[in-house]
Amino acid sequence: MRNSVNRPPTPDAVEDQEKEPTLQEIINIKMIESGEKEKLMELLRERLVECGWKDEMKALCRAYIKKKGTNNVTVDDLVHVITPKGRASIPDSIKTELLLRIRAFLASAAL
């Protein structure tokens, strides 16, 4: 039997809701709700595979695992190591394409 008395109190989510959601948050939420974010993610994945970015990240991961040893690496490790390199190496053309799509979405959602 678990002692619910000893559990720490659930953090108060009420306070957070009093803050005004930023524009970025509003856009993000709208995009997720309409399913547009899902579509853009698929598009992004496709583009990144096409240009070889995914293969490069895979190679980086392999190199890192080889260096550390298979049993000494966790997924979190890999994510932390790869993320900055990944973000830096995305081709500009892909960034541009996605920005255009987001802009088009905003126009159509009348935000």
Next chain:
Amino acid sequence: MMSRNSMYTNPKPCKHLADYKLRHGLSGYNLLQEQIRTTPSGKSSVKNHQTEIPRCCFCNGYQKRLYLCLICSSISCSSHTLLHSQCENGHDIAVDIERSELYCVLCCDQVYDPDFDKIVMLKHLMDLPRSGNGVDVSAGRRSSKRRRLCSALELDLKKTKQLVSMRDLRAKSCYPLGLRGLNNLGSTCFMNSVLQALLHAPPFRNYFLTGQRNHEVCRKRSSDRLCLLCDIYVFFSAVFSGDRTPYSPAQLLYSWWQHSANLASYEQQDAHEFFISVLDGIHENGVKARNTGECHCVAHRVFSGQLRSDVTCMSCGYTSTTYDPFMDISLNLDTGNCPSTDLANKSLKPSDNTYVSTLLGCLDLFTKPEKLGSDQKFFCENCQERQDSVKQMSIKRLPLVLCLHIKRFEHFPVRRMSRKIDRYMQFPFCLDMNPYLSSSVVRNRFGNRMFAFEGDELDTSTEFEIFAVVTHSGTLDSGHYVTYLHLKDQWYKCDDAWITAVEEEVVRASQCYMLFYAQKMLYYKANEDLVCQPVSPRADPFLPIAGCC
């Protein structure tokens, strides 16, 4: 390039996962199954029926990776999973919502459970449009695997051992059996090079040497007609006789001309075309193929495999699968060029000039999913209209001997010109074909789930050893074919009538055109048998071999 795992073994569960399984079994997984949704591209996510977007119950964040606790279904972001586990004792296992992958909070790492993957897979398959999918969840067919193994064993050289006497090996002065120069009869190096490779394809060689081809009772010869199989048998006997003087395969050449009248001339021909045409000739001359099932002529038994082609509709995920037989695989050279544009700002990618083509790279290219052009829209049965689609090739069944042909001759019918691609390609001596099998390729498509697929023939070996390399030098119009044979750990260069022992570096540096790999166990067995020398009354085995240095 790192090699992939040859054995697809399941990783051991961490003790937290093992603990969870003991206590809860599959109940958590089964409850989750309802909520899993899969996109046509194969990505499985956990989608609650809530209209709101999932948020971390501690920080209300929604941007990071979110994990759903398997026991209480509360959602935490990657920063707060540990906190949840501390609050609730035993809530250690969670599922990554976006990817449907298991995560152990205490190990801070992804964990794997075949039972979980099975449930995700089942849901995915249930959601896919029916039929033609090609991924059958039910138990794999026993198929003709056993028949094929028996076939391979029949082609064993055991019988030949009874015909030759065992001799004490005098090491270097004794060349292996079956090494004999072939005279060039007028631009016939294309034929000589392929014949050298065929002479040493283990099951092919054994078939002819163990007298399975009984040319005495060949109907064609008795009626004075040409029989390609008999001529090949005569050819094999001559080469393996122990006589080392260069041999002229004139009868064989004539026999082949009869079969392939369009190629009968003294012009240089393509070695690969010759190879295909000889196999075709053997097939037609040989045992009459039964109407159902596989052909049992020696050419098919040795060289034929099966390819699988999957065409997937990009809108709904419906996949149409077809199987086709093959006698060899023609590969395009991988050049490392990406189809997309802007890579200028990438510091990681080396310039194209330094990219070295490799055989594994070519095989990767062969099994890579390829987006079909807009002019090749596939008619999707499910959508009932033409859709953009993706095609992917893989190998359903490997042959005993694998012939890989590198497409070095480009033909441009519009411009009416042809050219040769001289690009160097690196190739391994040991080749593991596991990553290119249908089971591996299809499994990867579903996101590397731990799941046994139909046709997962784990006890069939996928490891191959190289035994012959046919190389081409020169231009398309005036070139020369040379074969390198790998026998008993030594490489031999077979240049028409001249046979020399060479170092393996020479072979590695050569410009390969056709590569011949044999299944590992067949290769090693065949090499054992080469130790014996035939007792030949004519030739003294210690005389220096004419034409060899």
